[in-house]
Amino acid sequence: MRRRSTWISAAAAAAFALVGCVTINIYFPAAAAERAADRIIDEVWQLKPDAEKPRTEKPAAKQ
C-alpha cells in the first residue's frame, strides 16, 4: 500500500511537472520583452548616449 502511494505520488508529481512545463512553454514574458525592446531601441535610436554599455561580458573564467 505504501509502495503504491509513493508510486502514485511520483506519477502525480511528474504529471504536475509536465503541466507546469506546458504552461511555461506558451507563456510570453511581455515585461521582459518590453525591457529588451527598450534596450535595443534606445541603442538604435541613440536615445540614451550615456547609458551603460549593456553588452558586458559574463564573468570570464574560474581562475
Place this chain on the structure above:
Amino acid sequence: MRCAFAAAALSAVAAAACAAAFLEHARELSVTIGDLETPALSARAVSLKFSGTGFRALTLDIDRVSMAGRDWRKVRLTCPDFIAAGERITCSQGVLHLDGQIPVSFTYTTGSGDFTVELKPDADETWRIAGRIAGGKTTLQVKLDQARLTRLASWLPPSESKITAGRASGTIDVQGTGVTAHLQIDDVAFADTGGLHAGEKIGGTLNVEAAQKGADWRWSLSAEWRRGEVFWQPFFLAATGQRLRVQGASSGANTSFRDGVLELQGIGTIDFNAQLNHSKAELETLQVRSSRLRVPALYEQVLKPLLQQTSLSDLRTEGEATVALTVAAASIASVDLELHDVSLEDQQQRRFALYGANGRIPWRREAASAGEFVFKSAEFLKVPIGGVRIPFRLRSNGVGVTSVRVPILDGALQLRDFAAGTTDDGWRWRFTGELEPISMVQLTRAMGMPEMHGSLSGVIPEVRYRRQTLAMDGTLVVGVFDGMVRASKVEFIEPFGRAPRFHADIDMKALDLELLTRTFDFGTITGRLDARVSGLELVDWQPVRFDARLESSDGNYPKRISQRAVQNISALGGAGAAAAIQRSFLRFFDQFGYQKIGLSCHLNNAVCEMDGVERAPQGYVIVKGGGIPAISVIGYNRYVSWRELVERLKRITQENVKPIVK
C-alpha cells in the same frame, strides 16, 4: 422696361442685344435671361445690364456657371466700352470677375460666327482664342503665351497625379475634326499624394496632330524632354534631350501605339508598339526592341538610381546591350537580352569584376530555350578567374547548366548539373562539382591573407540552396597544409541575410605543423596535427558553439617545438606562464622535443571549457615533453571567456613581431 425670357441657346444674348437698340431713351436697360442650358455648359440666373452713355457699359451677372463638372458662383463680366454695331459686338477692356479679376477682350460677328476672346489673367500671361462657330466647319485657333497650366488642373479628369506648376506657350489649331498643337512647356511640376510619381521643373516641346474619324481619333505625337527630372517609382530620370515619336489611334475602349521611337541621348533608341485597354488600364500587348544600348550611359542614367544600397551601386561599366521584350495578354511573353563586350567593375571596394562578357539570353514564358554566356576574365574577392563559356538551358522559371569549368589561378572549379529556379518559397539552386588543385600560396596572396602553403582541391558533393538555406550533402574534402580537411553536415542559413548562420563538422587530418605554424607566425612546431571541430556554429561569422580538439597525429616523425611556440602556447593560458619560461634556465634552448600536443575547447555561452592531452595536478597537459631537452606546458584555466582567448591570440600574433628580450 423689363424684358424677360428663357432661352435654350447662347444666341439669346444676341437677341437681347437687338432688343436694346430700340430703347435709346432709357438710362439703364436690364435683361433677365434666366437659365441657359447647353450640353457643355449651364448657367443659372443670367442677367445683363446696359448702362452709361449710349448703353455702352455692359455688366453680365451669372449666379452659377457649370462647365465640365466644375462650378463657379457669382460670375460677373463688366465691359465699359461695349459696342454693338451692326453684326459686330466688341469689348476691348472688359474685366472678368472669377477667382480674382481677369482682363478680357472679345469680339463677335453674328452673321459669320467669327469671334475672338483674349484673357490676360497675369501680366505676362495671355490666352487668346479666335475662331468661327459654324457647325461642322467650326475653326478655332488657340494661342497661349506663358499660360499657367495650374488653371487647367481642375478641368483634367481626376487622377492620382496633380499638376502643381508649369507654363505653356504655343498654338492649338482646330479645323473641323482635326487638331494640331505645337506647344512649349516650362517649369512643369506634378506629384501624386504619396510622392511615388512626381516631376519637377520639366521643360520641353510637344507637337500633336489628331483627326477624328467617326468615334475614333487618329493621332501622331512628337515630344522632346529638355529640362527637369522625374521620379516614377522605382525609376529616377533626368532630362537629357530624350525624344519620343509615336502614332496611334484611340477609341473609347483602347488606344493603340504604332511606330513608337524613343531616343535616349547617349544610350540608344527603343522602338515600340503597344495596345492599351482603357477600362482595365493595362497594356494588352507590347513589343519593344532596342538598338545597341551603350551600357555606361544606361547604367548611370537609368539603372544606378535603382540599385542604390545594393552591391551593384558603384560600378564602372563598358560595352553594349540589346533588349527586346514582348507582352501578350497583359503579361510578359518573352525577353531577349544580348550582351556585346560588356564589362563591370566594383569601383571602390573591388569585390568583383567581369570583363568582356558576351551572351544571348532568350527567355520565353511558354517554351524552353537555349542561351550562352561567355566572359574573357573576371575577379572575385581579388582572386582572378579565367575565361569561361557557359551554355545554358532556360525555362520559364529556371535555368540549367550541364557542365562548366571556371579557371581560378592555376586550378579550376568544375561545376556540374547546375540547376536554379524560382518556386513559391523563393529561389532554389543546386550543383555538384570539384576543385582542381589551386595553389594556396597564390590564392592567399591574391586575397591578401597570410601566405599559406599547400593546395586547395577537393570534391564538392551536392550543394543545395532552398528556403534561404544552403546545405551540402556528403563531405567536402580540401587538401591543405599537406593534409586533409573534411567538412560535413555543412549548412548555411540565410547566407545573404544580415546575420548568416553557418553549421558544420570539420575534420582535419595530418596537417603539416611546420607549414601551419610558419604561416601564422606562431613559432615553429614540426610534426603533424589532427583536429576535429564538431557542432561548429557560427553566427555572423563569430563562433557561438563548437567542440574542438587539436592533437598531434600519431606516428613517427620529428617532434620539435621552438621556444617561441612554447611561449605562445603558454600565453594562451595567461600572461604569467610565458614569463615563467623566460625566468627559468629553459630560455637558453631554442628548441625542445615533445611527445604529444593536444588542446580542446568546448565553446558554449561565450565560455571555452579547455582540456589537454591528459590530466595534471590542478590542470591539464597541453604539451607533453619528450626527448632532450623536454618541455611540458600545463594549463590551469579550465574556463576561459572566448573573447579573452581571442584577445590573447591577437596579442600573441602582434607581440611576435618583436622578440621578447629580458
Place this chain on the structure above:
Amino acid sequence: MLHLTWLRVAVFTILLGATALAAAQANLEINTPAVAAIQKSMQDRHAQLLPLYSSGAVGLTRDGGVALRDANAVPLAQRAQVNALIAAESQDRAALYREIARANARPEWESDIRATFAQRWIDKAQPGWYYQNAGGAWVRK
C-alpha cells in the same frame, strides 16, 4: 500520510513552476552575435532615416516596421534611395524579431516580439513623427 505527500508534491510543483516563471520573466536573451550584427546595421542606418522620420516621409508601421508615407518631402533624386533604405530597414527589423525569438529558443514568440517592438518603437518615437494606428491610418505623434 498520503495527504501530506500530495501536499508536498503540490508545493514542490508550484515552487518549480514559480522558479521557472521567474527565470523566464527575468530577461530575454538579446546578447547574441546575430542580434548585435542586426542592431549595429540598424544603428548605422539611423542617421539616414532620422530626417525622413522628422519630415514625415517615412512612418512607423503598426507591425513593427517602417513604410513610405509621403515621399513628397524628399528631393526627387533621393526618392529611390529612400525606398532602398526602407527595404533594408524592414529586412533588418524582421530579422531582429526572428533572431531574438531564436536566441531564446522560442521561434513561436516571433510575432509577440514583433508586436512588443511595434508598440515600443511608437512609444519612443519623437513628437512629429508618423505612425500607424490600430486601423492602419497614419497619425502624427
